[in-house]
Amino acid sequence: MNLSHSDREMYGADGHVGHATAPGFANPSPAPPYAAPYVVQYPDGTIRWSTGLCHCTDDPANCLITCCCPCITFGQIAEIVSKGSSNCAVSGTLYALLSFTGLSCLYSCAYRSRLRAEYYLEESPCADCLVHFCCEGCSLCQEYRELKNRGLDMGIGWEANVDRQRRGVTLPPVVVQGMTK
Known part of the structure; x- marks a missing residue:
């Protein structure tokens, strides 16, 4: 699908409308990778709160x-x-x-x-x-x-959250060199 630069900004590189939009409405900008699908970023760089004040x-x-x-x-x-x-x-x-x-x-x-x-x-x-x-x-x-x-x-x-995030990063398993035959 060939999209213009402005269409890629609205729809994403793959041409699909993001989760934050209703059918027929373009996503104003892509959401950050950590954000839930309902988070919308505004042109001035600010992001909408994930929930409302009265929720x-x-x-x-x-x-x-x-x-x-x-x-x-x-x-x-x-x-x-x-x-x-x-x-x-x-x-x-x-x-x-x-x-x-x-x-x-x-x-x-x-x-x-x-x-x-x-x-x-x-x-x-x-x-x-x-x-x-x-x-x-x-x-x-x-x-x-x-x-x-x-x-x-x-x-x-805070400390436990940092520790939890640190443990979430996994390293590739160590391959033990054994007998070849």
Whole structure:
């Protein structure tokens, strides 16, 4: 199938429409190799969140934990986003202490911004601080789901996730030289 350069960008080199599109609509750009089929990249280079802000019940267990004790969810997010430089327990405790002053949304907003920068996510539905100020629970759930959808196990922390990824890389088997006859 001969495709022009712009058609290859819309349909891919093989001429097939990607999974992120409905029949009859062209894919705006190919999704990154790690992304789920519903992730769409925009022309400005940002990527749509894998789930919406108000889809908290997509992960009912996390929704319940976040409603009852958001410091747990925040601690898990902070450890992953900071690549282990922030401890889950310390971040969660600081978040809980800040919640008594009403400033926990400013603290968690900074981690949302770092998460967006790391994965080139769009700033939506509004500025990060407004999202956390207006709907702290929903924003924490969305960030948790985003990291989980990218293959991270939020319950085991940063170091264990790195170790798990490292073990996932396999080396070719070693061939033992034996007798030839």
